[in-house]
Amino acid sequence: MAETADFFSRFPGFTPNPSASIIDEFERLARHRGWSHNSRRRKHHSEWIDFAEAEFDRCFGAETKLESYQNLCQILIPDEPAPPSITQCRKALKRVYVNLIDLIDAVRMGTEVPRFRNIKALRANIKETERVFPRMAAKKGVLKELLREIW
Structure with a gap:
């Protein structure tokens, strides 16, 4: 998977803001490139997947797979030592319910990750906000541990 800087290097003249929400940043890129709103959802969906993967790697990549898992546990379960x-x-991550967009945004912006008490509350949030991390990007690496059946 590519790093975020590599992703943006394909778009001359666009300067990324690493502390902005990933959805806002992708929307800004789409406007910069002149992608229409419908085009952003269909034609450039692969770009959104590539960006989401790259940003997740930037936020949670580590030297080893265990370090990646432990890093994610420390962020999402800060009251407990990393397993x-x-x-x-x-096992620890199975009891955590977070919107993956919120998770990455919290790391990018240095804020706390909003957590939900159960799957029902997470579903309601995602349906209300329409902040959906691309499933194809979420199936890779440690992020797959946080996938939940939403629809």
């Missing part, structure tokens, strides 16, 4: 194994990290 010592990938299996234990996976």
Whole structure:
């Protein structure tokens, strides 16, 4: 997966803002490129997936797979020490409900990650805000541990 800087290097004249929301940043890129609103959702959907993957890697990539899992656990479960194994990290992450866009935005902006008490509350948030992380990007790496059945 590409780093965010590599992703944006394909778009001359566009200067990324690493502390902006990823949705706002992608919308700004779409306006810069002249992509119509309908085009952004269909034709340039692969660009959104590439950007989301690159940004997730930038925020949560680590030297080893275990470090990536532990990093995610420390961000999402700050009151507990990071589990010592990938299996234990996976178990811990199964009880966490977050909007993946909110998660990345919190890391980008240095804010707390909004957490939901259950899947019902998470579904309601995603349906209300329409802030949906691309499923194809979410199926890769440690992020897949946070995928929940929404629709």
